[in-house]
Amino acid sequence: MAVTEADGSADAETATASVVGASGFAGGELLRLLAGHPNVEVAQATSREYANKTVGSVHPNLRGLDLRFSEPSDLESVDVLFAAAPHGVAMDHIDAWQDAADTVVDLSADFRLDTEPQYDEWYDGHTAPEYLDDAVYALPEISRDDLAGAELIAGGGCNATATILGLLPLQTAGVLDGADVVVDVKVGSSEGGASGGKASSHAERSGVVRPYAPTGHRHEAEIEQELGLSVSFTAHAVDMVRGASATCHVFPDSPVSKGDLWSAYRETYGDEPFVETVAGGSGVYRYPEPKAVAGTNNAEVGFELDPGNERVVTFSAIDNVMKGSAGQAVHAANLALGFAETAGLQQLGMHPVGSP
Amino acid sequence: MAVTEADGSADAETATASVVGASGFAGGELLRLLAGHPNVEVAQATSREYANKTVGSVHPNLRGLDLRFSEPSDLESVDVLFAAAPHGVAMDHIDAWQDAADTVVDLSADFRLDTEPQYDEWYDGHTAPEYLDDAVYALPEISRDDLAGAELIAGGGCNATATILGLLPLQTAGVLDGADVVVDVKVGSSEGGASGGKASSHAERSGVVRPYAPTGHRHEAEIEQELGLSVSFTAHAVDMVRGASATCHVFPDSPVSKGDLWSAYRETYGDEPFVETVAGGSGVYRYPEPKAVAGTNNAEVGFELDPGNERVVTFSAIDNVMKGSAGQAVHAANLALGFAETAGLQQLGMHPVGSP
Amino acid sequence: MAVTEADGSADAETATASVVGASGFAGGELLRLLAGHPNVEVAQATSREYANKTVGSVHPNLRGLDLRFSEPSDLESVDVLFAAAPHGVAMDHIDAWQDAADTVVDLSADFRLDTEPQYDEWYDGHTAPEYLDDAVYALPEISRDDLAGAELIAGGGCNATATILGLLPLQTAGVLDGADVVVDVKVGSSEGGASGGKASSHAERSGVVRPYAPTGHRHEAEIEQELGLSVSFTAHAVDMVRGASATCHVFPDSPVSKGDLWSAYRETYGDEPFVETVAGGSGVYRYPEPKAVAGTNNAEVGFELDPGNERVVTFSAIDNVMKGSAGQAVHAANLALGFAETAGLQQLGMHPVGSP
Amino acid sequence: MAVTEADGSADAETATASVVGASGFAGGELLRLLAGHPNVEVAQATSREYANKTVGSVHPNLRGLDLRFSEPSDLESVDVLFAAAPHGVAMDHIDAWQDAADTVVDLSADFRLDTEPQYDEWYDGHTAPEYLDDAVYALPEISRDDLAGAELIAGGGCNATATILGLLPLQTAGVLDGADVVVDVKVGSSEGGASGGKASSHAERSGVVRPYAPTGHRHEAEIEQELGLSVSFTAHAVDMVRGASATCHVFPDSPVSKGDLWSAYRETYGDEPFVETVAGGSGVYRYPEPKAVAGTNNAEVGFELDPGNERVVTFSAIDNVMKGSAGQAVHAANLALGFAETAGLQQLGMHPVGSP
Structure with a gap:
C-alpha cells in the first residue's frame, strides 16, 4: 500500500x-x-x-x-x-x-x-x-x-484528551502562562473497560457521583507534557456509559475578555474538522455536552467568564470511546x-x- | 429528478x-x-x-x-x-x-x-x-x-412496527391461525415526543415501569390490519430514551418445533437488510435488545419455545425513532x-x- | 425471650x-x-x-x-x-x-x-x-x-411474590378457575445479587430490556404451588436497581366486571397493612409503580379490564429487596x-x- | 403547645x-x-x-x-x-x-x-x-x-449546604484564611422542582453532564455569608434525581497535613448526629456519595490531600431534598x-x- x-x-x-x-x-x-x-x-x-x-x-x-x-x-x-x-x-x-x-x-x-x-x-x-x-x-x-x-x-x-482540548486555545493565546488551573472531570463507566468487577456492577455504579483517583491521576502527566503546565486534577464517575466532560477553572495572571476567549477558540479550532465551540447561546444545550457527541469523533469545547473571581471556566465534552x-x-x-x-x-x- | x-x-x-x-x-x-x-x-x-x-x-x-x-x-x-x-x-x-x-x-x-x-x-x-x-x-x-x-x-x-416484525414470520408460516396472542411492549421516553410535560419530567419518568394505555392502545389497529389478527396489547414505559421492545406470548392452535420457528424466521427475514434474528446463543446479548440497535434502522427479532405451556415467545427490538x-x-x-x-x-x- | x-x-x-x-x-x-x-x-x-x-x-x-x-x-x-x-x-x-x-x-x-x-x-x-x-x-x-x-x-x-400478590384476589374470587394466565415481569439489577459479573456490569446492564430465562423460570414453581395454577412466565431485566413489576394477562373462563375486580381486591387486601390497590385514577402514578414503593415493604397492586379481548390485566409492584x-x-x-x-x-x- | x-x-x-x-x-x-x-x-x-x-x-x-x-x-x-x-x-x-x-x-x-x-x-x-x-x-x-x-x-x-458542610472544618481550623477555593457541584434533577419544562424532560435530561449557571450561582452568596469567604463556584446537572455533591479544591496559604485534616473534621463533626466523615478506606464507597445518603438527613464529608499541588480536595454529599x-x-x-x-x-x- x-x-x-x-x-x-x-x-x-x-x-x-x-x-x-x-x-x-x-x-x-x-x-x-x-x-x-x-x-x-x-x-x-x-x-x-x-x-x-x-x-x-x-x-x-x-x-x-x-x-x-x-x-x-x-x-x-x-x-x-x-x-x-x-x-x-x-x-x-x-x-x-x-x-x-x-x-x-x-x-x-x-x-x-x-x-x-x-x-x-x-x-x-x-x-x-x-x-x-x-x-x-x-x-x-x-x-x-x-x-x-x-x-x-x-x-x-480520554481524560487528558478532554482536558487538553478545553485548554489548548488558552495555552496558545498565552492565557495559561502563570495561571492556576483546576480540572474537574466527569466520566462514564465505559472508561473502566469491559472486564467488570464489583465496583462497576450496575447496582453499585448506577447513579453515582464517585470521586476516583481524586489526586495523582496519571493523565496529569500527559496534560503537563502536551500543554506544558501542571494542573490540579480530580475525576468523578457519574451515571453514563460513554462520555468524558472536563471543567477547567483557570485563574489567569492578567485579565481576559470574552472577546479574547472567542478569538482564542476560533483561532485554534476554526479549521478543525472535529472540534466545535459551544459557549452560551439559547436552548437546552448551551455548553459542551457528552451525550450530544456520543458515538462521534467530535469534541465540543466552550467557556464562560467569571468576572467576580477573575476566573475563566472552560468546558469540554467527548465520547471517551x-x-x-x-x-x-x-x-x-x-x-x-x-x-x-x-x-x-x-x-x-x-x-x-x-x-x- | x-x-x-x-x-x-x-x-x-x-x-x-x-x-x-x-x-x-x-x-x-x-x-x-x-x-x-x-x-x-x-x-x-x-x-x-x-x-x-x-x-x-x-x-x-x-x-x-x-x-x-x-x-x-x-x-x-x-x-x-x-x-x-x-x-x-x-x-x-x-x-x-x-x-x-x-x-x-x-x-x-x-x-x-x-x-x-x-x-x-x-x-x-x-x-x-x-x-x-x-x-x-x-x-x-x-x-x-x-x-x-x-x-x-x-x-x-413504533409499537406496531416492533410487534409486527416479531410476529410476521409466524403469520406467514400459519402459526398465528387461530392463535391467542398477548403483546407486552416496553418503550422509551422519546416516544412521548419533544414537548415535555410533568409525567415525562426526568424526576418523575426516571426508573419507571409504568403501564400506559394498558388496554385499548391505538397501535392494536395497525397490528390487526397488517397481520390480520387481534392481539391483547399492553405497553409499559421503562427507563430508556430510545427503544421499543415487544414480547409476544403466542399460543398456537397446534404445536410447533424450534426448527419450525427457525425456518419461519429465516424464510421471512433471510434477505431483509434491516432485520436480524437473534435467538439464544452465548454471551451477554442472547435476545433482541433495543440498546444494541439504538441509532440504527435495524430490528432484532427472536423467539423461544415454552414446551410446558405450548407457548411461543417472540422478542423484537427497534429504535423507535x-x-x-x-x-x-x-x-x-x-x-x-x-x-x-x-x-x-x-x-x-x-x-x-x-x-x- | x-x-x-x-x-x-x-x-x-x-x-x-x-x-x-x-x-x-x-x-x-x-x-x-x-x-x-x-x-x-x-x-x-x-x-x-x-x-x-x-x-x-x-x-x-x-x-x-x-x-x-x-x-x-x-x-x-x-x-x-x-x-x-x-x-x-x-x-x-x-x-x-x-x-x-x-x-x-x-x-x-x-x-x-x-x-x-x-x-x-x-x-x-x-x-x-x-x-x-x-x-x-x-x-x-x-x-x-x-x-x-x-x-x-x-x-x-421476588418475582413469585409480585405475581402472587397481583393474582391472589382473582384466585380467591374464582376468576382464575380455568383461566389462561401470561405473566410478564420486569426486574431490577439488585435481583442478581452483589457478586457482579460481566453481564451485570454498568456498561452492559444500563438501559437494557433484556429477556432472561424467557421460559422455565423457577419462580413458576412457587406461583403454581401457592395459587394452584400454571402460568406462562417471562422475565425481563430493565434499568432499575430495586424493583419488580409483574403484569399478568388473565383470560377468565367467564366475563368479569370492573366492579367484580374492585370487590375482589378490596376483600383480599382491605385489611392488609402492606398492600395498596392502585387502579386508574388521575395524576402521574395511576398504576402500581416499583419506584413508588422503593425502600418499603409495600406492594402496590392494580388492574384494568380489556373488554375487546375479554382480558383482565393485573399490575403489581414491589421492592424486590x-x-x-x-x-x-x-x-x-x-x-x-x-x-x-x-x-x-x-x-x-x-x-x-x-x-x- | x-x-x-x-x-x-x-x-x-x-x-x-x-x-x-x-x-x-x-x-x-x-x-x-x-x-x-x-x-x-x-x-x-x-x-x-x-x-x-x-x-x-x-x-x-x-x-x-x-x-x-x-x-x-x-x-x-x-x-x-x-x-x-x-x-x-x-x-x-x-x-x-x-x-x-x-x-x-x-x-x-x-x-x-x-x-x-x-x-x-x-x-x-x-x-x-x-x-x-x-x-x-x-x-x-x-x-x-x-x-x-x-x-x-x-x-x-442545597448546593450551599453541601459546600458549607464540606468546608466548615477547614474554616474553623483556619485553613481557609487566605485560601483560594474552587467549588464544583453536581446535582440531581429534583433540584429543578416539580414543574417540568423542556430542558428537564426525561429525554433531554437523561445522561447529561450539563453546566448550568457556570458562574454567578446565587448560592455563592450564602456560602460567602456563612463561611466568610468568596468561592469560585460552578454547578453541573448529572443523571440522578436526588443528590448534591460538592467537590471543593482548596489552596491554603500554608501547608496542612492529613492529620490536620482529620483533626479538623473530627472536631467539627465528632458530635454531629447527621454528618459522617468518609475519607479513603477500602471498598466501593471510599468517599462521600449522594446515593448512600438518599432519603436521609445525613451528610457525608471527606477530603484528600494533593501534595503535588499543595491542594486540599474536600467532598461532600447530601440528599438535596x-x-x-x-x-x-x-x-x-x-x-x-x-x-x-x-x-x-x-x-x-x-x-x-x-x-x-
Missing part, C-alpha cells in the same frame, strides 16, 4: 488493518469504525478469550459483520495495526507489531509519555523505553504535522497513511439520546 | 427533500439521516416555533449543519416531503403537501389505517379520508412491492424513489452503550 | 437475631430493618469474605452502625436467625441453624417448595428434604395463620415471634425518586 | 404543623417526614393546584395517608408552619404566616441572606426586608444555638421547638440503590 495523495474518494487505495485486543470496548469501537471506513479493510481482529467466535457474539452492534476473532499470537502482515490491549501489553509486543505493520497505533498508556523518567514517575518500569521518544501523540489538534508517516502512534488518554480512544486512533491513522482526515469518522450524534 | 434504476452509487441522481415538523424528535432524526444520504439533498426544514434558528440550536447533534428552520407555511417544491407533525396535522395539509412534492411520507397516524371506519374506531374524525385507501404502509418488510412509486406513504407506529419512525420513512422513500434500499441507513449501533 | 402478646409498644420484650450472609444485598437490608426494629437486637452479622470489617464498609448506608461481620462458622445462640445465603447453602446448614435459633427465616429458594419431587423438578437434589414439609412460606398475605410460632420460614422469590426478600422476612418473623405485624417496617417511600 | 425539655420520648407534647406548598417536591418530603415524626401532627397541607385532592394523588409514596390538600388562603393556626413555595412567595406572605404560627420555617431563598443589600445583589427587590436580620439560617451545624426558640428560620440552599431542604427544615424546627434533635429524621439510607 502506498497512498500519497489520497483524498478519501473512491479511487484511493485501501490499507489492510489488524485490531489487537478487539473484544474490549475500544477494540470493538475500532471494528465499528473500520467497517465503515472507505480506505481500510480489516484483515484480523484478535482476542485470546474469544478466538474463533464471531465479533458479533461480543459486540452486538456488529452482529451483521462476517468476522471472527483470531488468536493474538498469529499476527498477519498488514499496513496498520491498532492495539487496544490493557496498559503494559504493548511495550512487550511492540517489536513484533512493528514487524507486522508499517504503522502501529497503540491505544494504551505505554507510549504516551516522551521519556523513561516521566514514565517511571507515573507508572511502573517500561520494558521498551527506546520507543518512547519516537512515538507520536495521537491527538491531531496538537500533533497533526508529526503524524504524517508516523510509524508508532500513541493514543491519548471515540475522540478519547478509537476515533482519535483512526483520525491519527488517516493522517499517518495519507487518507482523507475525516474518512470513516463522519458519524453524526443522536438527538434525543439518553445516557449513552 | 427522475431516477429509474438508481443503485446508490455516486452517479445516481439526487432528490430534493423537505422535512415538515423538523424540530421534533422524528424530524430531527430525518435531518440526521438525510444529511448523510447520498441521494437526497434537504431543501427545507420547517418549524413554526423555531423558524430562522439553526437546526443545531434544537438538535445539538446537528450543530455542524448549515441549515435553518423555515416557516411551514412557505413550502418549496421538492421531490419528497417528509412530515413529522403531531397526529391530526397531516390530514389538514395533505392537499398542499401533495402539490408541493411527488412523494409524501407522513410519519403520523393519519394515514396508517386503510378505511374511514377503522380510523373512526380508534381516533377522532378524519378530514381527508379519501387518501386512506391509496396510502401505503411504510414498513418495507410488509409492503415493499407497493412502495415503488408510491405517492403517499404512511409511517407505521429510527426503524419505528424516521428510519422506516427513509427506507420507504428509498424504495418509492428508486434509490438503493439501504442508502443513508447504514449506521452501525454502538457497544457499549448505556440507555440511549 | 418469650413474647406472647406483644403489641410493638415500648415494653415488649426484645428478641436477639443473627443475620447469616450479611454482606449481600438481602443481608444488608435485613441489617437496615433490624437496626430500626423496636423489638429486635442484632447479635451477629456473618460474612466469610468480610469477617471483622464493619458492616458499613460494605453497606455505606450503615456506616453509622457499630457492628462488625463475624465468621459464619461461629454462630451465637439467638431467638431468630435470618439466612441470606445463596441458594443451596441453607439446606446444608439448617440443622446447625435450628440448633442456634428458635426460629429460622431462610431467604433462599431451599425451603420454598413443599415436596422433594417439586424441588427436583426445578432445582438440583435437596440435601435436607425432611424440612420441606414443615417450612412455612413467608408471604403473610397467604400464610399469616401458619406463621405464628413457625420454626422454619421460607422467604418467597424488601417485600420480595428482607421485608417479607421481617414481616414473617414478626408474626412468628408475636410482635406487632408492622414493627420495623413502617418506612415510607420517597417522592421524587429516580431509579432506586 | 409548650415543650421546654422534650427529649423525643413518648410523653413529649405534640406540635401542630402546616405545610404550605405541599404539592412540590420539598413539600411532599416534609409530609413524609412529619408523618413519622413522634412530636408533630400535620394539621394542614396546602396546594392551590391540587386543593381537595389527596396528598397521595400527587405523592405516590403517601398513598396510605388520610390527608387532602387545602387552599393556601385558608390557613389554620398552628405551632409551626413550613413553607415550601417558590422563591418570592414567602416575602409576600410572611406577615400572615407569622400570625398563624409561632415558628415559621421557610425553605425558599427569601430569608437566607442577612441584609437587603446582599439580597439585592443576587436577587430582585425584597418586599419584606425587615425580617432579614432576625431570620436564622437553618443549618444546625452552623446555627444550632440561634435556632432554639427562633420564630423565623430560613432553610439553606432532605439535608438540603426538608430534612434540614425539620432538624431546625426540632431545635426551635425543643424536641429531640433527631426526632423524625432517623431514616437509614438504602444499599444497593440506583439513582435515587
Whole structure:
C-alpha cells in the first residue's frame, strides 16, 4: 500500500488493518469504525478469550459483520495495526507489531509519555523505553504535522484528551502562562473497560457521583507534557456509559475578555474538522455536552467568564470511546497513511439520546 | 429528478427533500439521516416555533449543519416531503403537501389505517379520508412491492412496527391461525415526543415501569390490519430514551418445533437488510435488545419455545425513532424513489452503550 | 425471650437475631430493618469474605452502625436467625441453624417448595428434604395463620411474590378457575445479587430490556404451588436497581366486571397493612409503580379490564429487596415471634425518586 | 403547645404543623417526614393546584395517608408552619404566616441572606426586608444555638449546604484564611422542582453532564455569608434525581497535613448526629456519595490531600431534598421547638440503590 495523495474518494487505495485486543470496548469501537471506513479493510481482529467466535457474539452492534476473532499470537502482515490491549501489553509486543505493520497505533498508556523518567514517575518500569521518544501523540489538534508517516502512534488518554482540548486555545493565546488551573472531570463507566468487577456492577455504579483517583491521576502527566503546565486534577464517575466532560477553572495572571476567549477558540479550532465551540447561546444545550457527541469523533469545547473571581471556566465534552480512544486512533491513522482526515469518522450524534 | 434504476452509487441522481415538523424528535432524526444520504439533498426544514434558528440550536447533534428552520407555511417544491407533525396535522395539509412534492411520507397516524371506519374506531374524525385507501404502509418488510412509486406513504407506529416484525414470520408460516396472542411492549421516553410535560419530567419518568394505555392502545389497529389478527396489547414505559421492545406470548392452535420457528424466521427475514434474528446463543446479548440497535434502522427479532405451556415467545427490538419512525420513512422513500434500499441507513449501533 | 402478646409498644420484650450472609444485598437490608426494629437486637452479622470489617464498609448506608461481620462458622445462640445465603447453602446448614435459633427465616429458594419431587423438578437434589414439609412460606398475605410460632420460614422469590400478590384476589374470587394466565415481569439489577459479573456490569446492564430465562423460570414453581395454577412466565431485566413489576394477562373462563375486580381486591387486601390497590385514577402514578414503593415493604397492586379481548390485566409492584426478600422476612418473623405485624417496617417511600 | 425539655420520648407534647406548598417536591418530603415524626401532627397541607385532592394523588409514596390538600388562603393556626413555595412567595406572605404560627420555617431563598443589600445583589427587590436580620439560617451545624426558640428560620440552599458542610472544618481550623477555593457541584434533577419544562424532560435530561449557571450561582452568596469567604463556584446537572455533591479544591496559604485534616473534621463533626466523615478506606464507597445518603438527613464529608499541588480536595454529599431542604427544615424546627434533635429524621439510607 502506498497512498500519497489520497483524498478519501473512491479511487484511493485501501490499507489492510489488524485490531489487537478487539473484544474490549475500544477494540470493538475500532471494528465499528473500520467497517465503515472507505480506505481500510480489516484483515484480523484478535482476542485470546474469544478466538474463533464471531465479533458479533461480543459486540452486538456488529452482529451483521462476517468476522471472527483470531488468536493474538498469529499476527498477519498488514499496513496498520491498532492495539487496544490493557496498559503494559504493548511495550512487550511492540517489536513484533512493528514487524507486522508499517504503522502501529497503540491505544494504551505505554507510549504516551516522551521519556523513561516521566514514565517511571507515573507508572511502573517500561520494558521498551527506546520507543518512547519516537512515538507520536495521537491527538491531531496538537500533533497533526508529526503524524504524517508516523510509524508508532500513541493514543491519548480520554481524560487528558478532554482536558487538553478545553485548554489548548488558552495555552496558545498565552492565557495559561502563570495561571492556576483546576480540572474537574466527569466520566462514564465505559472508561473502566469491559472486564467488570464489583465496583462497576450496575447496582453499585448506577447513579453515582464517585470521586476516583481524586489526586495523582496519571493523565496529569500527559496534560503537563502536551500543554506544558501542571494542573490540579480530580475525576468523578457519574451515571453514563460513554462520555468524558472536563471543567477547567483557570485563574489567569492578567485579565481576559470574552472577546479574547472567542478569538482564542476560533483561532485554534476554526479549521478543525472535529472540534466545535459551544459557549452560551439559547436552548437546552448551551455548553459542551457528552451525550450530544456520543458515538462521534467530535469534541465540543466552550467557556464562560467569571468576572467576580477573575476566573475563566472552560468546558469540554467527548465520547471517551471515540475522540478519547478509537476515533482519535483512526483520525491519527488517516493522517499517518495519507487518507482523507475525516474518512470513516463522519458519524453524526443522536438527538434525543439518553445516557449513552 | 427522475431516477429509474438508481443503485446508490455516486452517479445516481439526487432528490430534493423537505422535512415538515423538523424540530421534533422524528424530524430531527430525518435531518440526521438525510444529511448523510447520498441521494437526497434537504431543501427545507420547517418549524413554526423555531423558524430562522439553526437546526443545531434544537438538535445539538446537528450543530455542524448549515441549515435553518423555515416557516411551514412557505413550502418549496421538492421531490419528497417528509412530515413529522403531531397526529391530526397531516390530514389538514395533505392537499398542499401533495402539490408541493411527488412523494409524501407522513410519519403520523393519519394515514396508517386503510378505511374511514377503522380510523373512526380508534381516533377522532378524519378530514381527508379519501387518501386512506391509496396510502401505503411504510414498513418495507410488509409492503415493499407497493412502495415503488408510491405517492403517499404512511409511517407505521413504533409499537406496531416492533410487534409486527416479531410476529410476521409466524403469520406467514400459519402459526398465528387461530392463535391467542398477548403483546407486552416496553418503550422509551422519546416516544412521548419533544414537548415535555410533568409525567415525562426526568424526576418523575426516571426508573419507571409504568403501564400506559394498558388496554385499548391505538397501535392494536395497525397490528390487526397488517397481520390480520387481534392481539391483547399492553405497553409499559421503562427507563430508556430510545427503544421499543415487544414480547409476544403466542399460543398456537397446534404445536410447533424450534426448527419450525427457525425456518419461519429465516424464510421471512433471510434477505431483509434491516432485520436480524437473534435467538439464544452465548454471551451477554442472547435476545433482541433495543440498546444494541439504538441509532440504527435495524430490528432484532427472536423467539423461544415454552414446551410446558405450548407457548411461543417472540422478542423484537427497534429504535423507535429510527426503524419505528424516521428510519422506516427513509427506507420507504428509498424504495418509492428508486434509490438503493439501504442508502443513508447504514449506521452501525454502538457497544457499549448505556440507555440511549 | 418469650413474647406472647406483644403489641410493638415500648415494653415488649426484645428478641436477639443473627443475620447469616450479611454482606449481600438481602443481608444488608435485613441489617437496615433490624437496626430500626423496636423489638429486635442484632447479635451477629456473618460474612466469610468480610469477617471483622464493619458492616458499613460494605453497606455505606450503615456506616453509622457499630457492628462488625463475624465468621459464619461461629454462630451465637439467638431467638431468630435470618439466612441470606445463596441458594443451596441453607439446606446444608439448617440443622446447625435450628440448633442456634428458635426460629429460622431462610431467604433462599431451599425451603420454598413443599415436596422433594417439586424441588427436583426445578432445582438440583435437596440435601435436607425432611424440612420441606414443615417450612412455612413467608408471604403473610397467604400464610399469616401458619406463621405464628413457625420454626422454619421460607422467604418467597421476588418475582413469585409480585405475581402472587397481583393474582391472589382473582384466585380467591374464582376468576382464575380455568383461566389462561401470561405473566410478564420486569426486574431490577439488585435481583442478581452483589457478586457482579460481566453481564451485570454498568456498561452492559444500563438501559437494557433484556429477556432472561424467557421460559422455565423457577419462580413458576412457587406461583403454581401457592395459587394452584400454571402460568406462562417471562422475565425481563430493565434499568432499575430495586424493583419488580409483574403484569399478568388473565383470560377468565367467564366475563368479569370492573366492579367484580374492585370487590375482589378490596376483600383480599382491605385489611392488609402492606398492600395498596392502585387502579386508574388521575395524576402521574395511576398504576402500581416499583419506584413508588422503593425502600418499603409495600406492594402496590392494580388492574384494568380489556373488554375487546375479554382480558383482565393485573399490575403489581414491589421492592424486590424488601417485600420480595428482607421485608417479607421481617414481616414473617414478626408474626412468628408475636410482635406487632408492622414493627420495623413502617418506612415510607420517597417522592421524587429516580431509579432506586 | 409548650415543650421546654422534650427529649423525643413518648410523653413529649405534640406540635401542630402546616405545610404550605405541599404539592412540590420539598413539600411532599416534609409530609413524609412529619408523618413519622413522634412530636408533630400535620394539621394542614396546602396546594392551590391540587386543593381537595389527596396528598397521595400527587405523592405516590403517601398513598396510605388520610390527608387532602387545602387552599393556601385558608390557613389554620398552628405551632409551626413550613413553607415550601417558590422563591418570592414567602416575602409576600410572611406577615400572615407569622400570625398563624409561632415558628415559621421557610425553605425558599427569601430569608437566607442577612441584609437587603446582599439580597439585592443576587436577587430582585425584597418586599419584606425587615425580617432579614432576625431570620436564622437553618443549618444546625452552623446555627444550632440561634435556632432554639427562633420564630423565623430560613432553610439553606442545597448546593450551599453541601459546600458549607464540606468546608466548615477547614474554616474553623483556619485553613481557609487566605485560601483560594474552587467549588464544583453536581446535582440531581429534583433540584429543578416539580414543574417540568423542556430542558428537564426525561429525554433531554437523561445522561447529561450539563453546566448550568457556570458562574454567578446565587448560592455563592450564602456560602460567602456563612463561611466568610468568596468561592469560585460552578454547578453541573448529572443523571440522578436526588443528590448534591460538592467537590471543593482548596489552596491554603500554608501547608496542612492529613492529620490536620482529620483533626479538623473530627472536631467539627465528632458530635454531629447527621454528618459522617468518609475519607479513603477500602471498598466501593471510599468517599462521600449522594446515593448512600438518599432519603436521609445525613451528610457525608471527606477530603484528600494533593501534595503535588499543595491542594486540599474536600467532598461532600447530601440528599438535596432532605439535608438540603426538608430534612434540614425539620432538624431546625426540632431545635426551635425543643424536641429531640433527631426526632423524625432517623431514616437509614438504602444499599444497593440506583439513582435515587
